[in-house]
Amino acid sequence: MVSSLTQPQVTPGSLPSDPAALRDHLQRRGVRYALASFVDLHGIGKAKAVPIDHLPDMLAGSELFTGAALDGVPQDVTDDEVAAIPDPASTTVLPWRPDVAWLASDLHLHGQPFEACSRSILGRVRQQAAAMGFRFQLGIETEFFVLRRSADGTLEPASHRDTLDKPCYDLIGLLDNLDWLDELVQAMNSLGWSVYSFDHEDGNGQFEVDFAYADVLTMADRLIFFRLMAKEIAQRHGLIASFMPKPFANRTGSGAHYNMSLADLNSGSNLFAPEAGEDGGISQLARQFIAGVLRHAPAICAVIAPTVNSYKRLVMQGSMSGFTWAPVFISYGNNNRTNMLRIPSAGSRLECRAADISCNPYLGSALMLAAGLEGIRKQLDPGPPNLDNAYTLSPEERQRRGLTLLPRTLEEAIDSFAADPLCRSVFGDAMFDAFVTYKRQEWADYHGSISEWERQRYLEFF
Numbered sequence: 048m049v050s051s052l053t054q055p056q057v058t059p060g061s062l063p064s065d066p067a068a069l070r071d072h073l074q075r076r077g078v079r080y081a082l083a084s085f086v087d088l089h090g091i092g093k094a095k096a097v098p099i100d101h102l103p104d105m106l107a108g109s110e111l112f113t114g115a116a117l118d119g120v121p122q123d124v125t126d127d128e129v130a131a132i133p134d135p136a137s138t139t140v141l142p143w144r145p146d147v148a149w150l151a152s153d154l155h156l157h158g159q160p161f162e163a164c165s166r167s168i169l170g171r172v173r174q175q176a177a178a179m180g181f182r183f184q185l186g187i188e189t190e191f192f193v194l195r196r197s198a199d200g201t202l203e204p205a206s207h208r209d210t211l212d213k214p215c216y217d218l219i220g221l222l223d224n225l226d227w228l229d230e231l232v233q234a235m236n237s238l239g240w241s242v243y244s245f246d247h248e249d250g251n252g253q254f255e256v257d258f259a260y261a262d263v264l265t266m267a268d269r270l271i272f273f274r275l276m277a278k279e280i281a282q283r284h285g286l287i288a289s290f291m292p293k294p295f296a297n298r299t300g301s302g303a304h305y306n307m308s309l310a311d312l313n314s315g316s317n318l319f320a321p322e323a324g325e326d327g328g329i330s331q332l333a334r335q336f337i338a339g340v341l342r343h344a345p346a347i348c349a350v351i352a353p354t355v356n357s358y359k360r361l362v363m364q365g366s367m368s369g370f371t372w373a374p375v376f377i378s379y380g381n382n383n384r385t386n387m388l389r390i391p392s393a394g395s396r397l398e399c400r401a402a403d404i405s406c407n408p409y410l411g412s413a414l415m416l417a418a419g420l421e422g423i424r425k426q427l428d429p430g431p432p433n434l435d436n437a438y439t440l441s442p443e444e445r446q447r448r449g450l451t452l453l454p455r456t457l458e459e460a461i462d463s464f465a466a467d468p469l470c471r472s473v474f475g476d477a478m479f480d481a482f483v484t485y486k487r488q489e490w491a492d493y494h495g496s497i498s499e500w501e502r503q504r505y506l507e508f509f
């Protein structure tokens with residue numbers, strides 16, 4: 048329920064860029080191992096570890112691995128290994144394990160950038176933005192559940208007092224969870240992430256921690272690291288941090304709202320800020336960006352809401368608090384939380400509310416940025432904003448205004464992704480095919496299972 052991009056931007060701390068100097072610096076801090084980290088299709092971190100004296104070799108690409116071992120990396124068992132080339136600027140000493148340093152890596156094959164690397168896919172679109180004179184700034188709001196597994200195996204909030212039907216901003220629930228929250232927030236701040244707010248969210252056991260926006264690549268690296276760190280810290284408190292988009296049918300889901308703006312690459316000034324005489328809290332350039340994102344929204348959805356479960360979050364009903372707060376239509380508008388793209392009252396940025404916390408942030412932000420840049424290149428017009436509660440508009444009124452639904456299932460989203468040429472050009476052929484194949488299989492696996500709901504409803508019904 049809090050929004051980023053109103054807080055000052057944090058620039059990554061200055062670390063030595065020379066490999067030997069970085070090794071010495073880390074060694075002096077007590078680091079004994081370095082991780083060359085990379086992600087699978089889901090944006091889940093994997094790594095190879097080296098003793099710290101091997102850091103210069105690791106930075107030169109010594110760490111090879113076989114992509115076929117990871118979900119959705121388009122390599123066969125017979126293919127040559129890819130090399131993880133860490134980005135020294137991403138060096139992060141684990142706050143809960145300060146003898147280990149983590150470095151986000153780009154993948155290379157045969158000495159060339161590996162086309163299907165998630166981080167490099169974002170890097171390529173980031174370069175396109177730079178060529179147009181833009182820097183993409185992103186703040187991701189992290190919503191997630193922290194739960195306890197009880198003796199009988201059921202999952203419940205960590206605090207037995209966290210039982211309200213409308214638990215948003217619940218102070219007792221927050222205070223009862225403050226031990227692990229404090230550890231998490233301190234850890235984030237020790238990394239210079241500048242947490243500016245955290246709260247109990249609208250589901251029992253659900254929380255949100257918000258920190259300063261950054262350059263898109265830094266923010267994507269941070270989200271990967273954040274999920275790892277929250278899981279590790281929760282686990283040390285006997286708890287489970289879950290980034291499943293909608294763990295409970297009757298509680299709100301976990302979004303990962305993307306707060307976005309373009310800055311002038313040279314001056315740093317925010318190009319989404321309205322100029323004198325422009326209304327709606329946003330510039331003409333931002334309106335073009337919006338139009339590009341809306342045009343590709345169904346395909347983008349497949350990437351920012353990438354699971355079967357994601358679509359159980361993007362609904363109007365399904366929360367005992369009264370609201371899901373999640374978008375259902377392809378729309379943009381003012382501070383209104385029923386829109387897919389919200390322009391917060393503070394203005395000068397866009398919030399995409401369709402994204403959920405299970406997304407691979409490299410792929411999600413790459414496609415979002417590419418769509419926005421297309422809107423700018425083609426000078427697209429998003430039409431009038433939706434200023435009304437989209438949940439309560441009649442179907443006729445929605446039709447009159449041209450408000451169409453976001454995909455209702457992963458299958459619909461993947462069909463849109465597969466049919467959208469922008470997706471192939473952003474992902475590259477191999478990753479595009481891998482994504483479609485993997486996600487179609489995920490849908491088929493789900494459709495091939497029979498749920499308890501179905502048995503209860505149909506077993507003796509006919």
Ligand code: GLU
Nearest residue numbers: 048299300301302372373
């Ligand atoms: N949890 C809601 C979601 O799924 C968002 C609540 C909020 O506006 O912060 O997206």
Ligand code: MG
Nearest residue numbers: 048049190255
């Ligand atoms: Mg929230």
